[in-house]
Every structure is written in structure tokens, then in C-alpha cells.
Amino acid sequence: MFFHIVLERNMQLHPRHFGRDMKDKLVSKLMKDVEGTCSGRHGFIVAITGVESIGKGLIRDGTGFVTFPVKYQCVVFRPFKGEILEAVVTMVNKMGFFAEAGPVQIFVSNHLIPDDMEFQTGDMPNYTTSDGSVRIQKESEVRLKIIGTRVDATEIFCIGTIKDDFLGVISDPGSTS
């Protein structure tokens, strides 16, 4: 799920950047530091949409660095248990398949793939129904439900299932090409 929230962060700025464009520097450093990171509480910070306020800087003794408290608005993405997501399959193996929804990697185990879908090895490993009408392979888009999440410092890993109503392949690159 995406959220648009306001977060705060203390930014340290090298004295070298003091001057006219200090604010720009600060913002660009903030973007560089923050975008793409992940926290357990908020999930992935996808993009900074604006800076609300920059507080008064505090010069650090010794180093000359200045610390600014910065409040910024950003879009965050956090997957939840039970959430239904659309994701792109990145890898298929006999244990199941991995899919990605933006920065989040989701693993769908073969236990959580409908029983009528069988793993087929080969050049393009895939899961196919017995009649061959539905196939999950690399680049397929699937709709899945998240049943478990694990949040690391740098990534969120989820376990998903497609063993439920209305879940499964939503577009098959194999059929279109």
C-alpha cells in the first residue's frame, strides 16, 4: 500500500556547501540519502514530493558539519499481510516463483500455487495448468496475496499466495508474443 506521509530527518551538511545553494544541496542530499531506503515502520520510501520545513542548523564542534532537522513529504510503499498486489514474475524454479512489485520481492512457494499447476522445467521454467491454458513464467504478471512479510534494514521480503479466488496470472507474455 502506498502512503503519502511526512517524515523528519536530521541532515548533516558539510561546511563546504554553505552558501547560496545550501538549501538545494540539502534537498538533493536528502533525496540521495532517503529515497530507496526501507524502514520497518514505513516501508520503502519511494519518492520525496516536497520539503515542508528545514529547521535551524546546529554546527557540530570539531567537524564543522551542520545538522538540520528536515521535515519532508514522501510517498512510501509498505506491503501488508493480506494485501493483494500485482507483481511481475522475475524467476521461476521448482520451489515456486519470485515476483516483484516495485522494490518488494515476493516469493510464492509451490505449496501456495494452485495444485493443478505443475512445474515444467526447460529453457523457460514455468508453472502450467494441465490443460496448458494458464502459464506462469518469467515476466508474467500475476495478482497475488501477501501472507507474510519480513522487514530487513534494506529490503522487505514477502511470501505470497495465488491459491485463492481471483488470484493468478493477469497477463501472460507467452500468450501475447
Place this chain on the structure above:
Amino acid sequence: MARRRDDYAEEEDDVDYEDYDGVDGEDGEADDDYDGSGKTKRKRSRSELIDDYAEEDDDDEEEDEDDEDYGGAAGGGKRRRKAASQFFDDEALVDDDDDELEDDEDREEDFIVDDIRDEDDRRIHRRPLLPREDEREEDVEEIERRIQERYSKSLHVEYDEEATDVEQQALLPSIRDSKLWMVKCAIGREREIAVSLMQKCIDKGSELRIRSAIAIDHLKNYIYIEADKEAHVKQAIKGMRSIYPGRIMLVPIKEMTDVLSAESKSLDISRDTWVVDVDNVRQRVTVKVIPRIDLQALANKLEGREVPKKKGFKPPARFMSINEARDLSIRVETKRDPSSGDSFYKIEGMMFKDGFLYKNFSLKSLRTQNVKPTFDELEKFRQSGETGDGDMSCLSTLVANRKKGHFMKGDRVVVVKGDLQNLRGWVEKVEEDSVHIKPNEKGLPKTLAISDKDLCKYFRTGNHVKVVSGASEGATGMVVSVEGHMVNIVSDTTKELSRVFADNIVESSEITSGVTRIGDYELHDLVLLEDNSFGLIIRVLSDAFQVLKGVPECPEVALVMLRDIKQKIFMKIFATDQYKNTVSVKDVVKILEGPFRGKQGPVEHIYKGVLFIHDRHHLEHTGFICVTSKSCMVVGGSRSNGDRDGNTLISRFAHLRTPSCATQYPMRPPRGGPGPINNFGGRNGGGGRGLVGAAVKIRVGHYKGSKGRVVEVKGSTVRVELESQMKVVTVERSYISDNVNVSTPFRETSRYGMGSETPMPPRTPLHPCMTPLRDSMVSSPV
């Protein structure tokens, strides 16, 4: 003689018996054989002890019934009983003969032997009746009649347990009975001493006044001697070796029964996945095992060839292949088991079926407690199980054998047996055998006490769990699916599926891969191996590491023992990519050539121009790829360099859109040092001189951690102007972190370098267009 109590009722009816009992004078037991169908049998025994024990019969009858049930379950059909010819009975018997019998003494005997007897009733086979001298003279018809009588009677026995209990109570030893003395002896000689006491008894006859001697297998260092007085014991053991007469202890009356009460727990074996047949009567169990048979050796043996035995060689356990045996010209017979109707292959007296060896074991030689089969082992038996119920039964064994105390407060559990089956709840309190659970359902009492055998831990898909015992102990992962007692989890680190028992996992939010370090080496360390090759530890096993060797382009994983590792490689070295850009640790690089083309990820280690990249989409080798730096390209800004120098801020607005105007922001020349132009000239001079003006960090020594710029290089030392302290210090060149390259690849003359502007005040650059190295690089390869 223990039997004697049992059948008095019959004895009463059976006058003949009284007769020969008297003649016999000996206290033995014998059994009638029963009819061929194995339906019922009556034990028959004689005794000179009489009538007053009549009620005991009931008890015995019941036991008989029990026996039959057992037998039926075992499916044996054919059963025989053999005599319980116990040494101690015989010995006591000698005593009896010698001493003038007193009533209470007899009782005492009775009591002790009876303990054994109770067990025997269930397990020990009786010797088929050997006709005694006096019996032979009896009419065959007479015997038949007697059997008939007995048999028919046994069907009309009333079971009156209470009376039996009271009787049992009456048998407990009292102060009037003879006492049991515990005598210390040499360890390991217990049986020997008991036997020699028996021998002594036989030799000396009535001189010996002890009543019995008992050596108990599980009690080392002591034997028990039954006697009325301590003096009798002393007299009996006088002159014997390996017994210490100084240590004679009286066993308190209360504890006397415990001395000989047998552990009956171990006999709770029923037919199961690998237990094919249980014969409780003969105390034999037929067990299905995966044989370890060296067919070649067997063939050699059969052909009479002498082959020196390889010492310490243990053939691997595998399923027996009959065809293979035939190929080796081993004679294979096909045999049909008369009772079950299954056909077996018979080789050298060994029975095989479906590759399994069916072997008979004595119950005593089996260990049933705390046996923890691994999942693989279970699977092997399950696959080959001819019936579909394999799963259930093997799990029931597991549940029965699992060790206690694995439930903890807060565990989610589900009741798997009994009336409350499928009830879910949380563990509230754990007691010895029962677990108090707080049920999930409404309308139930707050807590319920349930036997821990009826409970099973309960997990939901998506739970994050930790494996606390078993093969993959310590690993964590997420539950993917639950199948009864089995839980499939996806390991956090390896992203592989593993099957574990629900009992072996607990819910946990912790993330580990199990063991992550042995000695000084940890998972994901770069290590130098004995043969001077190097590699990255990608997995830590219980006593070895899996190392991804530092051979670019051909991933090679070696199993390395701790001793094969020379040292850890800490060095933070830099490498250059295809476009001669520096690559440092944590930089994100993309692989442009080779089998891993297209992969990208942060650099974890650099050594000798070889990069170890972690690509989380790469599933082999836990996501690590080993490539030469030359086939990679740095992507995006160099994080570590930027952090270190603080001079690589991206101004996205200014530069990402106009990469063409990307310019380099050169390092500010040291204050008072040579001008920028000179500096560039110096760069061309040689390796050492290129260092001048570079931003460095001091790694070691007094100024550790300080940042600064190199003013001068003098041989192996450099003079560094510290940023923070406004002074110039001299340090060893090796002491500075070697990120010289950061400043070297100036490709364009900077504005400062042009000299067209007045030098800026130190450290306050006005130009927003400071582009990090990487950005310019991205555009430059074109």
C-alpha cells in the same frame, strides 16, 4: 513358583495336581500348550502353596485376556509360550527346599518373584510343557479332560478388580517378612556374584541362610540379597571376591517393591511404519530396516572366497536390490510368510521386501525413547510404505517419543487427539505432563489442562519462525504451508524451502541463517585459503564453510574446513571497472560480460581485481556473484566515496537532466600548497605524486579516523593536512586509507584548474554543479 498363586482355584478342582505337586516338591511352572489356532491358553502351575490364594485367579484370567488382545493385534496368530526359567526362581527354590518353610517366608518369596511374574505374564514365553515323570503315567484322556475343564472355566470368570487390588496390597512386604539388603560389590561383577551365590547355595545347601540374590542390570555396583538377618548375608558372602562386606545396607520396606518393579514403559510398541510385527509374548519385534549390506562381500562369502575385511568400513545404508544380488550370483529364494501372506526374498537367511530388510529383534535391544528420525529417514519409509496411512502412523510415533518440555508459554497449539480435537489455543502454563491452554473458542473455561501428547504446535502460513532443533537448527524463515505436523518454511537467507517438524520450531521475529560463524570467520567474510586462493563464505555449516571461490565467471563452491582457512581478508581495495572508474565496496555495479551479464548489485568485497557482488535476484550461492572488475560497470553514485568525502552530492535538478555539462569538482588544493595546475602536473608524475592533494582518511594510529588532504609524499610517509585540526601531520603511507583514486581520474580541467577565476574561499564552493564521479561516468562511456 511365582505362578503358583495364580491357579489355585483350579488346583482345588484338580485333585490330581495336589497329588503330584506333593511328589514333585519342586516349585516350577509349566504350561499347557493351547490349541493350534492360538486362541486361548491357560497357564497351569502347581504349587504346594494352597487354597488361600484362590481369588488371585481372577487376576490371572485377566492377564490372559490381555495377552490375547496383544497377540491378536500383533497379528502373529501363532504363539507359544516358553518357560520363564529364571535363575532367581530356581535359586529361591533351592532355598525353599533347604529351609523349613514358614508361611510368611513363602509369602515373601512370592512377593518378590511375583514382581517379575507380573511382567512375565505379558512378555515371557513359557516353555512348552515337558511331560513330567509322574504325568506320563497319566492317561492322555485325563489330560485332555483337564484341559477342557480348565479352558471352559476360564471363560466364565468374573472379573473383580477390587478384590485383586486388596490382595495385591496384602502381598506387599511387611516387617515380618525377610529383608532386602543392598551389598556393594565391584562394578560390572554384579551378575557374576549373583550367579556364584546361587552356586554356593547349591553347593552348601542349608548352610546358606539367605533367600535370594538379585543383580539388577540398571544398578551398578550393588547387588541385593534377601535374608532375615544381616548376619546371614555376611555369612553368605564370606570369602567371596569382589564383594565388599563392609557396605551392607538395609532396603527400607517401602522401597522394596521398587527394587524389582520393572519398567514397562519401553514395551509400548505397536505396529507402525517401521515396526512390522510385535510379538509381545515372545518379546520379539520385527522391524523394517534399510540394510547396510555389502553385496560383494556377501557374494564372496557365499562362494567361499576369503577376502580380507576392510577395517572400519561400513557399507552405506541403501535399499536392497534383488536384481543386483542375482547379478552377483547370490542365491535368492522367494518365500511366502504364512501369517501375513506377503512374499519375501530370502538371502542367506535374511528376509527382504521392497528393498527393506525385515529383521527380528528382541524387544530389549530396541530403544524407543527419544528417537528422533530425520525427515529424510521418515520420507524413505513413507515412500515405500505400501499403505497410505504411513504418514499418520509415523507421526504418531514421533509425538509419542518426542521429548518433554518443548511447549512454552505463549505457544499457539492445537489439540490433535481426544474430544477437543482441533481446538486451538495458547499455552498458559506447562506442567509435568499436562499443558494448560487458553482456548480460542468462547464458552469454554478459561484454561484447560491437556496432556502434552495430545497437543501440537500450530502455525499459520506467513508466520516467521525459528528452528530450535533438528537438522536446520537455528535457521529462521517464513511458514509457507502446514501439513499436519510438518511445516514448510522458506529460509530467510537461502530462500530455500525446508521441511521441519512443527515441534521443532518456535515463532520468532529474529532473522538468522542458523550458525553464522565458526571461530573468527563469519558468513559473508572474504577469506584466504591454504592454497592461497580466496573466496567468500556463503554458507556456514556445522563444521565447515561453503566458500564461493574467487574465480571469476565460473562459480565454484568449495567446502572448506576451518583449518583450511588462512585468514580473513579485510583489505579495502579499489578496483577499476571497464571504463576505468574506481569501484569500491558498496558501489552498485552492473555486469556487462560473461555468464552473469545483466546482473547488478552492490559490491561486497574486492580482492585482486575480483569483485564479489551481491545480487538479491540471484538465487545461487545465496546471491553472490564473483566477477572481474573489468567486466563490470559502476552504476549510480559511489555511496561509500560520497559518504567519506562528503563532496559527491547530487544535485538532481541541476545535473541529471543535463549530464553533458557534468563537470568535476576537483579536490581543493591544500592550503598553502601548490596551485591546482601544479597539482595536475603532479598527477602525471607517478603513482606517489598523484597522491598529493588527495582526500584521505587515516586508518591507523593516533590520528585514526581523521580526514585530510595529502600535502606531500616522502618515500613511505605522507604529510597530511588534517581537516579538523588545522595542522599537518606525518603518517605512514600505509596508514591512510587508500582512496587515492577518488581524486585522480580528472578528465576535464575544472574551472579552478583553468585558473580563470579567483580561487574560492576554502570549503565554500559556490558552484552547484558538483557532479559526483559516477554521474559523469555514466555519461562518459558514450
